[in-house]
Amino acid sequence: MITLRDVNKTYYTEATSLHVLKGIDLHIEQGDYVSIMGASGSGKSTLLNILGILDNYDTGDYYLNNKLIKDLSETQAAAYRNEMIGFVFQSFNLINFKNAMENVALPLYYKNISRKKRNAIALEYLDRMGLKDWAYHLPNEMSGGQKQRVAIARAIISQPKILLADEPTGALDSQTTEEVMQLLGELNQTGITTIIVTHEKAVADETRKVIHIKDGLIQNIQHN
Protein backbone atom coordinates (compact mmCIF):
# COMPACT_ATOMS: atom_id res chain seq x y z
CA MET A 1 0.00 0.00 0.00
CA ILE A 2 2.64 2.47 1.10
CA THR A 3 6.29 2.13 0.25
CA LEU A 4 8.97 4.65 1.10
CA ARG A 5 12.49 4.22 -0.17
CA ASP A 6 15.29 6.36 1.21
CA VAL A 7 13.14 9.46 1.53
CA ASN A 8 15.02 12.63 2.46
CA LYS A 9 13.64 15.99 3.33
CA THR A 10 15.50 19.16 4.17
CA TYR A 11 13.97 22.46 5.17
CA TYR A 12 15.92 25.46 4.05
CA THR A 13 15.88 28.83 5.65
CA GLU A 14 18.01 31.75 4.57
CA ALA A 15 20.97 30.93 6.71
CA THR A 16 20.50 27.37 7.80
CA SER A 17 19.18 24.12 6.51
CA LEU A 18 17.49 21.46 8.57
CA HIS A 19 17.73 17.88 7.47
CA VAL A 20 14.52 16.53 8.90
CA LEU A 21 14.16 13.14 7.26
CA LYS A 22 17.43 11.33 6.70
CA GLY A 23 16.50 8.38 4.55
CA ILE A 24 13.26 6.77 5.60
CA ASP A 25 12.52 3.25 4.41
CA LEU A 26 9.05 2.08 5.28
CA HIS A 27 6.48 -0.38 4.08
CA ILE A 28 2.90 -0.39 5.25
CA GLU A 29 0.45 -3.05 4.12
CA GLN A 30 -3.13 -2.43 3.20
CA GLY A 31 -5.34 -2.50 6.27
CA ASP A 32 -2.45 -1.94 8.63
CA TYR A 33 -2.98 -0.06 11.86
CA VAL A 34 0.15 1.92 12.51
CA SER A 35 1.24 4.65 14.87
CA ILE A 36 4.26 6.91 14.55
CA MET A 37 5.91 8.07 17.76
CA GLY A 38 8.76 10.40 18.41
CA ALA A 39 9.84 13.49 20.27
CA SER A 40 8.95 16.83 18.83
CA GLY A 41 11.35 17.72 16.06
CA SER A 42 11.96 14.07 15.29
CA GLY A 43 10.35 14.43 11.88
CA LYS A 44 7.18 12.49 12.52
CA SER A 45 4.83 15.24 11.37
CA THR A 46 6.91 15.82 8.27
CA LEU A 47 6.68 12.14 7.48
CA LEU A 48 2.93 12.26 7.88
CA ASN A 49 2.69 15.31 5.63
CA ILE A 50 4.69 13.55 2.94
CA LEU A 51 2.51 10.48 3.29
CA GLY A 52 -0.53 12.75 2.94
CA ILE A 53 0.90 14.47 -0.17
CA LEU A 54 0.66 17.73 1.74
CA ASP A 55 4.38 18.22 1.44
CA ASN A 56 6.99 17.08 -1.04
CA TYR A 57 10.32 15.35 -0.41
CA ASP A 58 13.74 15.92 -1.86
CA THR A 59 15.11 12.50 -2.77
CA GLY A 60 13.88 8.92 -2.64
CA ASP A 61 10.65 7.34 -3.78
CA TYR A 62 7.17 7.20 -2.34
CA TYR A 63 4.69 4.76 -3.78
CA LEU A 64 1.08 5.05 -2.73
CA ASN A 65 -1.18 2.30 -4.01
CA ASN A 66 1.54 1.48 -6.58
CA LYS A 67 1.64 5.02 -7.87
CA LEU A 68 4.83 7.00 -7.63
CA ILE A 69 4.07 10.18 -5.73
CA LYS A 70 6.75 12.52 -6.93
CA ASP A 71 6.84 15.96 -8.53
CA LEU A 72 3.09 16.08 -8.78
CA SER A 73 1.33 19.18 -9.94
CA GLU A 74 -0.90 20.79 -7.35
CA THR A 75 -3.93 19.65 -9.29
CA GLN A 76 -2.78 16.03 -9.36
CA ALA A 77 -1.87 16.15 -5.69
CA ALA A 78 -5.30 17.51 -4.88
CA ALA A 79 -6.95 14.74 -6.87
CA TYR A 80 -4.93 12.00 -5.10
CA ARG A 81 -5.64 13.51 -1.72
CA ASN A 82 -9.31 13.66 -2.47
CA GLU A 83 -9.38 10.11 -3.77
CA MET A 84 -7.05 8.17 -1.52
CA ILE A 85 -6.41 10.00 1.72
CA GLY A 86 -8.51 11.04 4.67
CA PHE A 87 -7.10 13.48 7.19
CA VAL A 88 -7.80 13.86 10.89
CA PHE A 89 -6.08 16.70 12.73
CA GLN A 90 -5.36 17.57 16.32
CA SER A 91 -7.34 20.80 16.16
CA PHE A 92 -10.09 19.21 14.05
CA ASN A 93 -9.81 21.82 11.27
CA LEU A 94 -13.50 22.06 10.67
CA ILE A 95 -14.73 25.07 8.67
CA ASN A 96 -16.39 27.11 11.35
CA PHE A 97 -19.12 28.70 9.28
CA LYS A 98 -20.35 25.39 7.95
CA ASN A 99 -22.45 23.06 10.05
CA ALA A 100 -21.45 19.49 10.82
CA MET A 101 -23.24 18.00 7.82
CA GLU A 102 -21.74 20.51 5.38
CA ASN A 103 -18.27 19.98 6.81
CA VAL A 104 -18.59 16.26 6.34
CA ALA A 105 -19.94 16.71 2.83
CA LEU A 106 -17.12 19.02 1.70
CA PRO A 107 -14.80 16.38 0.14
CA LEU A 108 -17.71 15.22 -2.00
CA TYR A 109 -18.18 18.79 -3.23
CA TYR A 110 -14.72 18.55 -4.73
CA LYS A 111 -15.79 15.29 -6.34
CA ASN A 112 -18.64 17.15 -8.04
CA ILE A 113 -21.36 15.30 -6.25
CA SER A 114 -24.60 17.24 -6.06
CA ARG A 115 -25.45 19.09 -2.88
CA LYS A 116 -28.52 17.02 -2.19
CA LYS A 117 -26.73 13.74 -2.64
CA ARG A 118 -23.62 14.66 -0.70
CA ASN A 119 -25.64 16.04 2.20
CA ALA A 120 -27.60 12.79 2.33
CA ILE A 121 -24.38 10.78 2.38
CA ALA A 122 -22.95 13.12 5.04
CA LEU A 123 -26.01 12.51 7.23
CA GLU A 124 -25.44 8.78 6.89
CA TYR A 125 -21.84 9.08 8.03
CA LEU A 126 -22.81 11.36 10.92
CA ASP A 127 -25.36 8.75 11.93
CA ARG A 128 -22.59 6.15 12.02
CA MET A 129 -20.68 8.48 14.35
CA GLY A 130 -23.78 8.85 16.51
CA LEU A 131 -24.04 12.55 15.67
CA LYS A 132 -27.19 12.61 13.59
CA ASP A 133 -28.84 15.06 16.00
CA TRP A 134 -25.88 17.43 15.65
CA ALA A 135 -25.92 17.59 11.88
CA TYR A 136 -27.15 21.17 11.74
CA HIS A 137 -24.94 22.53 14.52
CA LEU A 138 -21.90 24.65 13.90
CA PRO A 139 -18.53 23.34 15.11
CA ASN A 140 -18.30 25.85 17.96
CA GLU A 141 -21.51 24.45 19.42
CA MET A 142 -19.95 21.02 19.83
CA SER A 143 -17.57 19.43 22.29
CA GLY A 144 -14.05 18.42 21.31
CA GLY A 145 -14.97 14.75 21.04
CA GLN A 146 -17.95 15.57 18.85
CA LYS A 147 -15.85 17.80 16.62
CA GLN A 148 -13.25 15.08 16.18
CA ARG A 149 -15.96 12.58 15.26
CA VAL A 150 -17.28 15.06 12.67
CA ALA A 151 -13.72 15.39 11.36
CA ILE A 152 -13.39 11.60 11.18
CA ALA A 153 -16.68 11.36 9.30
CA ARG A 154 -15.36 13.95 6.87
CA ALA A 155 -12.09 12.04 6.50
CA ILE A 156 -13.77 8.79 5.52
CA ILE A 157 -16.72 10.07 3.48
CA SER A 158 -14.80 9.81 0.22
CA GLN A 159 -13.89 6.23 1.15
CA PRO A 160 -10.12 6.77 1.15
CA LYS A 161 -7.55 4.00 1.10
CA ILE A 162 -5.65 5.44 4.03
CA LEU A 163 -6.56 7.52 7.02
CA LEU A 164 -3.88 9.86 8.36
CA ALA A 165 -4.39 11.18 11.85
CA ASP A 166 -2.07 13.83 13.26
CA GLU A 167 -2.35 13.77 17.05
CA PRO A 168 -6.06 13.04 16.79
CA THR A 169 -6.43 12.87 20.56
CA GLY A 170 -4.07 15.70 21.42
CA ALA A 171 -6.87 18.08 22.30
CA LEU A 172 -9.14 15.56 24.00
CA ASP A 173 -9.53 14.29 27.57
CA SER A 174 -8.89 10.65 28.38
CA GLN A 175 -12.55 9.67 28.24
CA THR A 176 -13.04 11.05 24.71
CA THR A 177 -9.60 9.83 23.67
CA GLU A 178 -10.86 6.35 24.50
CA GLU A 179 -13.99 6.86 22.38
CA VAL A 180 -12.12 8.30 19.41
CA MET A 181 -9.53 5.52 19.50
CA GLN A 182 -12.28 2.94 19.58
CA LEU A 183 -13.84 4.61 16.54
CA LEU A 184 -10.53 4.62 14.68
CA GLY A 185 -10.05 0.97 15.58
CA GLU A 186 -13.46 0.09 14.22
CA LEU A 187 -12.75 1.98 11.02
CA ASN A 188 -9.48 0.07 10.63
CA GLN A 189 -11.48 -3.14 10.93
CA THR A 190 -13.38 -2.13 7.79
CA GLY A 191 -10.09 -2.21 5.88
CA ILE A 192 -8.83 1.37 5.91
CA THR A 193 -5.10 1.62 6.36
CA THR A 194 -4.74 3.84 9.41
CA ILE A 195 -1.68 5.81 10.42
CA ILE A 196 -1.67 7.83 13.62
CA VAL A 197 0.99 10.28 14.72
CA THR A 198 0.97 10.54 18.48
CA HIS A 199 3.13 10.99 21.50
CA GLU A 200 0.73 9.26 23.86
CA LYS A 201 1.81 5.75 24.66
CA ALA A 202 -1.76 4.69 25.46
CA VAL A 203 -2.82 5.66 21.98
CA ALA A 204 0.12 3.97 20.31
CA ASP A 205 -0.54 0.82 22.24
CA GLU A 206 -3.90 0.40 20.55
CA THR A 207 -2.29 0.11 17.13
CA ARG A 208 -0.67 -2.99 15.77
CA LYS A 209 2.65 -1.43 14.81
CA VAL A 210 4.47 1.42 16.46
CA ILE A 211 7.14 3.18 14.40
CA HIS A 212 9.61 5.05 16.59
CA ILE A 213 11.32 7.96 14.91
CA LYS A 214 14.33 9.79 16.24
CA ASP A 215 16.33 12.50 14.52
CA GLY A 216 14.84 11.82 11.13
CA LEU A 217 15.46 8.09 11.14
CA ILE A 218 13.28 5.11 11.96
CA GLN A 219 14.72 3.70 15.14
CA ASN A 220 12.66 0.59 15.44
CA ILE A 221 9.27 -0.82 14.61
CA GLN A 222 7.51 -2.31 17.53
CA HIS A 223 4.81 -4.92 16.95
CA ASN A 224 2.07 -5.00 19.53
Place this chain on the structure above:
Amino acid sequence: MFDLDRWQEIWYTIKHNKSRSVMTAFGVFWGMFMLVCMVGAGSALKNGMESTIDGFATNSCFVYDQQTTEPYKGFKKGRNWSIQNEDIPLLQQGVPEIQYLAPVLFGGQGANNVVRKDKSGTFNIKGNYPSYNKIEENKLIYGRYINDIDIAEKRKTCVIGERVSEVLFGKNVNPVGQNVKVMGIYFQVIGVARSISQVNLGGRGEESVVLPFTTMQQAFNMGNKVHFIAATAIPGVRVKVIEEKINQILKKQHNIAPTDKAAIGGFNIEEQFTMFLYLGIGIAVLIWIVGAGTLFAGGIGVSNIMLVTVRERTKEIGIRRALGATPRTIIRQIISESIVLTLIAGIAGLMLGVGLLSLVGMVLSQSDSFFQEPQISFAVAIVSLVILLVIGILAGLVPANRAMTIKPIEAIREE
Protein backbone atom coordinates in the same frame (compact mmCIF):
# COMPACT_ATOMS: atom_id res chain seq x y z
CA MET B 1 -20.32 25.99 -17.64
CA PHE B 2 -22.99 27.20 -15.25
CA ASP B 3 -22.74 25.09 -12.16
CA LEU B 4 -25.55 25.74 -9.71
CA ASP B 5 -23.75 23.91 -6.97
CA ARG B 6 -20.67 26.05 -7.33
CA TRP B 7 -22.71 29.21 -7.05
CA GLN B 8 -24.54 27.82 -4.06
CA GLU B 9 -21.21 27.21 -2.40
CA ILE B 10 -20.08 30.76 -3.22
CA TRP B 11 -23.33 32.30 -2.07
CA TYR B 12 -23.17 30.24 1.10
CA THR B 13 -19.68 31.48 1.88
CA ILE B 14 -20.73 35.07 1.29
CA LYS B 15 -23.91 34.72 3.32
CA HIS B 16 -22.22 33.10 6.28
CA ASN B 17 -19.59 35.80 6.54
CA LYS B 18 -21.98 38.70 6.57
CA SER B 19 -19.96 41.48 8.12
CA ARG B 20 -16.96 40.63 6.00
CA SER B 21 -19.05 40.59 2.84
CA VAL B 22 -20.90 43.79 3.67
CA MET B 23 -17.66 45.60 4.39
CA THR B 24 -16.17 44.36 1.17
CA ALA B 25 -19.19 45.38 -0.83
CA PHE B 26 -19.70 48.81 0.64
CA GLY B 27 -16.90 50.49 -1.28
CA VAL B 28 -18.27 49.34 -4.59
CA PHE B 29 -21.81 50.12 -3.55
CA TRP B 30 -20.85 53.64 -2.67
CA GLY B 31 -18.78 54.11 -5.80
CA MET B 32 -21.63 53.00 -8.00
CA PHE B 33 -24.14 55.08 -6.08
CA MET B 34 -21.99 58.18 -6.43
CA LEU B 35 -21.38 57.53 -10.12
CA VAL B 36 -25.09 57.19 -10.81
CA CYS B 37 -25.91 60.30 -8.80
CA MET B 38 -23.25 62.35 -10.51
CA VAL B 39 -24.07 61.17 -14.00
CA GLY B 40 -27.74 61.84 -13.24
CA ALA B 41 -27.00 65.32 -11.95
CA GLY B 42 -24.84 65.97 -14.99
CA SER B 43 -27.59 64.92 -17.35
CA ALA B 44 -30.05 67.05 -15.39
CA LEU B 45 -27.81 70.04 -15.90
CA LYS B 46 -27.51 69.19 -19.58
CA ASN B 47 -31.27 68.72 -19.95
CA GLY B 48 -31.82 71.98 -18.18
CA MET B 49 -29.43 73.79 -20.48
CA GLU B 50 -30.93 72.19 -23.54
CA SER B 51 -34.50 73.02 -22.59
CA THR B 52 -33.46 76.58 -21.88
CA ILE B 53 -32.04 76.94 -25.33
CA ASP B 54 -34.64 74.73 -26.97
CA GLY B 55 -36.67 76.55 -29.62
CA PHE B 56 -34.07 79.28 -29.87
CA ALA B 57 -31.95 79.28 -32.99
CA THR B 58 -28.44 78.58 -31.81
CA ASN B 59 -26.98 79.74 -35.12
CA SER B 60 -28.16 83.28 -34.59
CA CYS B 61 -26.70 86.67 -33.81
CA PHE B 62 -28.17 90.00 -32.77
CA VAL B 63 -27.00 93.41 -33.82
CA TYR B 64 -27.99 96.82 -32.46
CA ASP B 65 -26.77 100.41 -32.68
CA GLN B 66 -24.69 102.20 -30.07
CA GLN B 67 -22.79 105.48 -29.95
CA THR B 68 -19.76 105.75 -32.17
CA THR B 69 -16.42 105.90 -30.40
CA GLU B 70 -14.23 107.12 -33.24
CA PRO B 71 -14.40 110.22 -35.44
CA TYR B 72 -14.80 109.33 -39.10
CA LYS B 73 -15.37 111.25 -42.33
CA GLY B 74 -15.91 114.51 -40.55
CA PHE B 75 -18.25 113.07 -37.96
CA LYS B 76 -17.13 113.44 -34.42
CA LYS B 77 -17.13 110.55 -32.03
CA GLY B 78 -20.01 109.97 -29.63
CA ARG B 79 -22.55 110.28 -32.41
CA ASN B 80 -25.88 108.47 -32.16
CA TRP B 81 -27.00 106.56 -35.19
CA SER B 82 -29.62 103.95 -35.82
CA ILE B 83 -30.23 100.96 -38.01
CA GLN B 84 -32.88 101.80 -40.55
CA ASN B 85 -35.41 100.02 -42.74
CA GLU B 86 -33.27 100.71 -45.79
CA ASP B 87 -30.46 98.64 -44.32
CA ILE B 88 -32.52 95.45 -44.33
CA PRO B 89 -32.64 94.81 -48.12
CA LEU B 90 -28.99 95.84 -48.35
CA LEU B 91 -28.07 93.25 -45.76
CA GLN B 92 -30.19 90.61 -47.42
CA GLN B 93 -28.46 91.23 -50.74
CA GLY B 94 -25.00 91.81 -49.31
CA VAL B 95 -24.85 88.74 -47.08
CA PRO B 96 -26.06 85.65 -48.97
CA GLU B 97 -25.09 83.49 -46.01
CA ILE B 98 -28.05 84.86 -44.02
CA GLN B 99 -30.86 82.37 -43.63
CA TYR B 100 -33.40 84.47 -41.77
CA LEU B 101 -33.20 88.18 -41.12
CA ALA B 102 -35.62 89.88 -38.79
CA PRO B 103 -35.64 93.51 -37.73
CA VAL B 104 -37.09 94.00 -34.29
CA LEU B 105 -38.67 96.93 -32.47
CA PHE B 106 -39.09 97.34 -28.74
CA GLY B 107 -41.35 99.90 -27.24
CA GLY B 108 -43.99 101.07 -24.93
CA GLN B 109 -42.59 101.19 -21.48
CA GLY B 110 -44.91 102.62 -18.90
CA ALA B 111 -47.45 101.26 -16.46
CA ASN B 112 -50.57 99.51 -17.73
CA ASN B 113 -49.64 99.88 -21.36
CA VAL B 114 -52.06 97.16 -22.43
CA VAL B 115 -55.75 97.55 -21.62
CA ARG B 116 -58.93 95.62 -22.30
CA LYS B 117 -62.16 97.02 -20.84
CA ASP B 118 -61.60 97.18 -17.08
CA LYS B 119 -58.49 94.99 -17.13
CA SER B 120 -54.98 96.19 -17.77
CA GLY B 121 -51.37 95.19 -17.32
CA THR B 122 -47.80 96.23 -17.96
CA PHE B 123 -46.24 94.15 -20.68
CA ASN B 124 -43.38 94.15 -23.16
CA ILE B 125 -44.29 95.49 -26.57
CA LYS B 126 -42.36 94.14 -29.53
CA GLY B 127 -42.58 94.74 -33.23
CA ASN B 128 -41.62 91.67 -35.22
CA TYR B 129 -41.47 90.18 -38.67
CA PRO B 130 -42.87 86.68 -39.29
CA SER B 131 -39.31 85.45 -39.75
CA TYR B 132 -38.55 86.22 -36.12
CA ASN B 133 -40.60 83.20 -35.15
CA LYS B 134 -37.93 81.10 -36.89
CA ILE B 135 -35.30 82.48 -34.56
CA GLU B 136 -37.16 82.53 -31.26
CA GLU B 137 -39.83 79.95 -31.74
CA ASN B 138 -43.29 80.32 -30.22
CA LYS B 139 -45.96 77.74 -29.73
CA LEU B 140 -49.31 79.16 -30.72
CA ILE B 141 -51.98 78.14 -28.25
CA TYR B 142 -54.69 79.94 -30.15
CA GLY B 143 -54.72 81.54 -33.58
CA ARG B 144 -51.63 82.29 -35.66
CA TYR B 145 -48.45 84.31 -35.65
CA ILE B 146 -47.93 87.56 -37.56
CA ASN B 147 -47.79 86.93 -41.32
CA ASP B 148 -46.58 88.76 -44.39
CA ILE B 149 -49.96 90.33 -45.11
CA ASP B 150 -50.04 91.86 -41.61
CA ILE B 151 -46.66 93.39 -42.44
CA ALA B 152 -47.55 94.52 -45.95
CA GLU B 153 -50.91 96.05 -45.05
CA LYS B 154 -49.70 97.34 -41.71
CA ARG B 155 -52.67 95.68 -40.05
CA LYS B 156 -53.50 96.50 -36.45
CA THR B 157 -53.16 92.95 -35.24
CA CYS B 158 -51.25 91.48 -32.32
CA VAL B 159 -50.09 88.17 -30.90
CA ILE B 160 -50.30 88.20 -27.13
CA GLY B 161 -48.38 86.09 -24.68
CA GLU B 162 -50.10 83.44 -22.62
CA ARG B 163 -49.83 85.45 -19.45
CA VAL B 164 -51.17 88.55 -21.17
CA SER B 165 -54.20 86.56 -22.31
CA GLU B 166 -54.76 85.29 -18.76
CA VAL B 167 -54.65 88.75 -17.29
CA LEU B 168 -56.86 90.41 -19.87
CA PHE B 169 -59.27 87.62 -20.77
CA GLY B 170 -58.98 85.07 -17.97
CA LYS B 171 -57.76 81.52 -18.06
CA ASN B 172 -58.71 79.09 -20.83
CA VAL B 173 -60.43 81.74 -22.87
CA ASN B 174 -59.80 82.05 -26.60
CA PRO B 175 -59.30 85.79 -27.16
CA VAL B 176 -58.73 85.57 -30.92
CA GLY B 177 -60.81 88.22 -32.69
CA GLN B 178 -61.12 90.47 -29.64
CA ASN B 179 -59.49 93.86 -29.37
CA VAL B 180 -56.97 95.14 -26.87
CA LYS B 181 -55.67 98.67 -26.47
CA VAL B 182 -51.88 98.86 -26.73
CA MET B 183 -50.51 102.22 -25.72
CA GLY B 184 -53.71 103.89 -26.66
CA ILE B 185 -54.35 102.17 -29.99
CA TYR B 186 -56.64 99.20 -30.53
CA PHE B 187 -55.22 96.01 -31.97
CA GLN B 188 -57.05 92.82 -32.81
CA VAL B 189 -55.75 89.67 -31.16
CA ILE B 190 -54.84 87.08 -33.78
CA GLY B 191 -52.98 84.60 -31.63
CA VAL B 192 -51.84 83.56 -28.17
CA ALA B 193 -48.23 82.45 -27.95
CA ARG B 194 -46.14 80.51 -25.51
CA SER B 195 -42.42 80.73 -26.05
CA ILE B 196 -40.67 77.36 -26.20
CA SER B 197 -37.28 78.67 -25.25
CA GLN B 198 -36.46 80.19 -21.93
CA VAL B 199 -34.20 82.62 -23.74
CA ASN B 200 -36.36 85.57 -24.73
CA LEU B 201 -35.30 88.79 -26.27
CA GLY B 202 -36.89 91.92 -24.84
CA GLY B 203 -38.66 90.29 -21.94
CA ARG B 204 -40.47 87.04 -21.31
CA GLY B 205 -42.57 85.85 -24.22
CA GLU B 206 -45.52 85.07 -21.96
CA GLU B 207 -45.67 88.69 -20.90
CA SER B 208 -45.21 90.23 -24.33
CA VAL B 209 -47.46 91.66 -26.99
CA VAL B 210 -46.10 91.22 -30.48
CA LEU B 211 -47.25 93.70 -33.16
CA PRO B 212 -46.45 93.60 -36.89
CA PHE B 213 -43.14 95.42 -37.29
CA THR B 214 -44.44 97.86 -39.90
CA THR B 215 -47.62 98.65 -37.98
CA MET B 216 -45.68 99.40 -34.84
CA GLN B 217 -43.24 101.62 -36.65
CA GLN B 218 -45.99 103.71 -38.17
CA ALA B 219 -48.54 103.72 -35.34
CA PHE B 220 -46.07 104.88 -32.75
CA ASN B 221 -44.11 107.34 -34.86
CA MET B 222 -40.89 105.47 -34.96
CA GLY B 223 -39.87 106.67 -38.39
CA ASN B 224 -37.75 104.10 -40.13
CA LYS B 225 -35.77 103.06 -37.09
CA VAL B 226 -34.90 99.47 -36.36
CA HIS B 227 -33.91 98.66 -32.77
CA PHE B 228 -32.44 95.33 -33.34
CA ILE B 229 -31.50 92.96 -36.13
CA ALA B 230 -31.74 89.24 -35.56
CA ALA B 231 -30.16 86.97 -38.13
CA THR B 232 -29.38 83.30 -38.57
CA ALA B 233 -26.73 81.76 -40.77
CA ILE B 234 -27.46 79.12 -43.37
CA PRO B 235 -26.33 75.65 -42.33
CA GLY B 236 -22.59 75.17 -42.61
CA VAL B 237 -21.73 78.84 -42.18
CA ARG B 238 -20.43 80.10 -38.89
CA VAL B 239 -22.45 82.87 -37.33
CA LYS B 240 -19.29 84.86 -36.83
CA VAL B 241 -19.05 85.21 -40.63
CA ILE B 242 -22.48 86.80 -41.12
CA GLU B 243 -22.04 88.90 -38.00
CA GLU B 244 -18.87 90.45 -39.44
CA LYS B 245 -20.41 91.02 -42.86
CA ILE B 246 -23.48 92.67 -41.34
CA ASN B 247 -21.25 94.95 -39.30
CA GLN B 248 -19.20 95.86 -42.36
CA ILE B 249 -22.24 96.84 -44.39
CA LEU B 250 -23.78 98.81 -41.53
CA LYS B 251 -20.54 100.68 -40.91
CA LYS B 252 -20.20 101.59 -44.54
CA GLN B 253 -23.83 102.64 -44.75
CA HIS B 254 -23.73 104.84 -41.66
CA ASN B 255 -20.28 106.34 -42.00
CA ILE B 256 -18.80 104.57 -39.05
CA ALA B 257 -15.07 104.02 -38.81
CA PRO B 258 -14.21 100.46 -39.86
CA THR B 259 -12.04 100.27 -36.78
CA ASP B 260 -14.82 101.36 -34.42
CA LYS B 261 -15.50 98.35 -32.28
CA ALA B 262 -18.17 99.78 -30.00
CA ALA B 263 -20.49 101.54 -32.47
CA ILE B 264 -22.33 98.37 -33.24
CA GLY B 265 -23.44 96.20 -30.36
CA GLY B 266 -24.29 92.59 -30.73
CA PHE B 267 -24.09 89.11 -29.42
CA ASN B 268 -23.52 85.78 -30.97
CA ILE B 269 -25.70 82.95 -29.65
CA GLU B 270 -23.60 80.35 -31.43
CA GLU B 271 -20.56 81.30 -29.40
CA GLN B 272 -22.53 81.22 -26.18
CA PHE B 273 -24.04 77.92 -27.17
CA THR B 274 -20.67 76.43 -28.05
CA MET B 275 -19.40 77.53 -24.67
CA PHE B 276 -22.41 75.86 -23.08
CA LEU B 277 -21.70 72.76 -25.10
CA TYR B 278 -18.07 72.63 -24.02
CA LEU B 279 -19.10 73.28 -20.46
CA GLY B 280 -21.47 70.33 -20.69
CA ILE B 281 -18.80 68.09 -22.18
CA GLY B 282 -16.35 69.26 -19.53
CA ILE B 283 -18.77 68.42 -16.77
CA ALA B 284 -19.51 65.02 -18.30
CA VAL B 285 -15.82 64.18 -18.59
CA LEU B 286 -15.19 65.32 -15.04
CA ILE B 287 -18.06 63.22 -13.79
CA TRP B 288 -16.78 60.14 -15.53
CA ILE B 289 -13.26 60.67 -14.28
CA VAL B 290 -14.40 61.17 -10.71
CA GLY B 291 -17.01 58.43 -10.96
CA ALA B 292 -14.66 55.92 -12.49
CA GLY B 293 -12.09 56.90 -9.88
CA THR B 294 -14.58 56.25 -7.11
CA LEU B 295 -15.49 52.91 -8.66
CA PHE B 296 -11.84 52.05 -9.04
CA ALA B 297 -11.21 52.97 -5.42
CA GLY B 298 -14.13 50.72 -4.50
CA GLY B 299 -12.56 47.94 -6.51
CA ILE B 300 -9.24 48.44 -4.73
CA GLY B 301 -11.19 48.27 -1.49
CA VAL B 302 -12.69 44.95 -2.52
CA SER B 303 -9.30 43.65 -3.52
CA ASN B 304 -7.78 44.80 -0.25
CA ILE B 305 -10.42 43.26 1.91
CA MET B 306 -10.32 40.08 -0.14
CA LEU B 307 -6.58 39.99 0.52
CA VAL B 308 -7.14 40.35 4.23
CA THR B 309 -9.87 37.78 3.91
CA VAL B 310 -7.59 35.32 2.17
CA ARG B 311 -5.11 35.74 4.98
CA GLU B 312 -7.87 35.25 7.49
CA ARG B 313 -9.11 32.26 5.55
CA THR B 314 -5.70 30.68 5.16
CA LYS B 315 -6.80 27.85 7.35
CA GLU B 316 -10.09 27.33 5.55
CA ILE B 317 -8.32 27.32 2.21
CA GLY B 318 -5.73 24.92 3.56
CA ILE B 319 -8.45 22.58 4.76
CA ARG B 320 -10.21 22.77 1.42
CA ARG B 321 -6.93 22.01 -0.32
CA ALA B 322 -6.27 19.03 1.96
CA LEU B 323 -9.74 17.73 1.18
CA GLY B 324 -9.08 17.80 -2.53
CA ALA B 325 -9.70 21.30 -3.78
CA THR B 326 -7.40 22.07 -6.69
CA PRO B 327 -5.71 25.47 -6.90
CA ARG B 328 -8.04 26.25 -9.78
CA THR B 329 -11.10 25.58 -7.67
CA ILE B 330 -9.78 27.92 -5.02
CA ILE B 331 -8.98 30.66 -7.53
CA ARG B 332 -12.35 30.24 -9.12
CA GLN B 333 -14.02 30.49 -5.76
CA ILE B 334 -12.16 33.63 -4.70
CA ILE B 335 -12.74 35.38 -8.03
CA SER B 336 -16.36 34.29 -8.15
CA GLU B 337 -16.92 35.59 -4.65
CA SER B 338 -15.33 38.86 -5.66
CA ILE B 339 -17.48 39.12 -8.79
CA VAL B 340 -20.68 38.24 -6.97
CA LEU B 341 -19.92 40.76 -4.24
CA THR B 342 -19.06 43.58 -6.63
CA LEU B 343 -22.04 42.87 -8.84
CA ILE B 344 -24.53 42.69 -6.00
CA ALA B 345 -23.10 45.80 -4.39
CA GLY B 346 -22.90 47.55 -7.74
CA ILE B 347 -26.44 46.71 -8.74
CA ALA B 348 -27.67 47.77 -5.33
CA GLY B 349 -25.83 51.07 -5.73
CA LEU B 350 -27.21 51.43 -9.23
CA MET B 351 -30.77 50.79 -8.13
CA LEU B 352 -30.57 53.09 -5.13
CA GLY B 353 -28.99 55.77 -7.29
CA VAL B 354 -31.64 55.45 -9.98
CA GLY B 355 -34.35 55.44 -7.31
CA LEU B 356 -32.96 58.60 -5.75
CA LEU B 357 -32.67 60.25 -9.16
CA SER B 358 -36.28 59.53 -10.08
CA LEU B 359 -37.36 60.83 -6.68
CA VAL B 360 -35.38 64.03 -7.19
CA GLY B 361 -36.74 64.20 -10.73
CA MET B 362 -40.27 64.03 -9.39
CA VAL B 363 -39.60 66.83 -6.94
CA LEU B 364 -37.84 68.92 -9.59
CA SER B 365 -40.64 68.53 -12.11
CA GLN B 366 -42.90 70.33 -9.65
CA SER B 367 -40.67 73.34 -9.69
CA ASP B 368 -39.23 75.58 -12.36
CA SER B 369 -35.64 74.54 -11.95
CA PHE B 370 -32.54 74.73 -14.06
CA PHE B 371 -32.07 71.03 -13.27
CA GLN B 372 -34.36 68.85 -15.29
CA GLU B 373 -35.01 65.12 -15.46
CA PRO B 374 -31.97 63.75 -13.67
CA GLN B 375 -31.53 60.23 -14.99
CA ILE B 376 -28.99 57.90 -16.45
CA SER B 377 -29.42 56.14 -19.74
CA PHE B 378 -29.69 52.39 -20.11
CA ALA B 379 -26.39 52.37 -21.99
CA VAL B 380 -24.65 54.09 -19.10
CA ALA B 381 -26.07 51.54 -16.69
CA ILE B 382 -24.86 48.66 -18.87
CA VAL B 383 -21.42 50.21 -19.30
CA SER B 384 -21.06 50.71 -15.55
CA LEU B 385 -22.08 47.12 -14.93
CA VAL B 386 -19.47 45.89 -17.38
CA ILE B 387 -16.88 48.11 -15.67
CA LEU B 388 -17.99 46.59 -12.37
CA LEU B 389 -17.57 43.09 -13.71
CA VAL B 390 -14.04 43.89 -14.83
CA ILE B 391 -13.31 45.48 -11.47
CA GLY B 392 -14.68 42.40 -9.74
CA ILE B 393 -12.41 40.10 -11.72
CA LEU B 394 -9.36 42.32 -11.25
CA ALA B 395 -10.13 42.76 -7.57
CA GLY B 396 -10.31 39.00 -7.14
CA LEU B 397 -7.16 38.30 -9.10
CA VAL B 398 -4.60 39.51 -6.58
CA PRO B 399 -6.12 37.75 -3.56
CA ALA B 400 -6.72 34.64 -5.65
CA ASN B 401 -3.05 34.57 -6.58
CA ARG B 402 -2.19 34.94 -2.93
CA ALA B 403 -4.49 32.05 -2.11
CA MET B 404 -2.72 30.01 -4.76
CA THR B 405 0.59 30.35 -3.00
CA ILE B 406 -0.76 28.99 0.25
CA LYS B 407 0.40 25.44 0.69
CA PRO B 408 -2.10 23.31 2.50
CA ILE B 409 0.58 22.19 4.87
CA GLU B 410 1.37 25.74 5.94
CA ALA B 411 -2.27 26.57 6.32
CA ILE B 412 -3.26 23.75 8.60
CA ARG B 413 -0.06 23.48 10.60
CA GLU B 414 -0.80 23.35 14.26
CA GLU B 415 -0.02 26.53 16.13
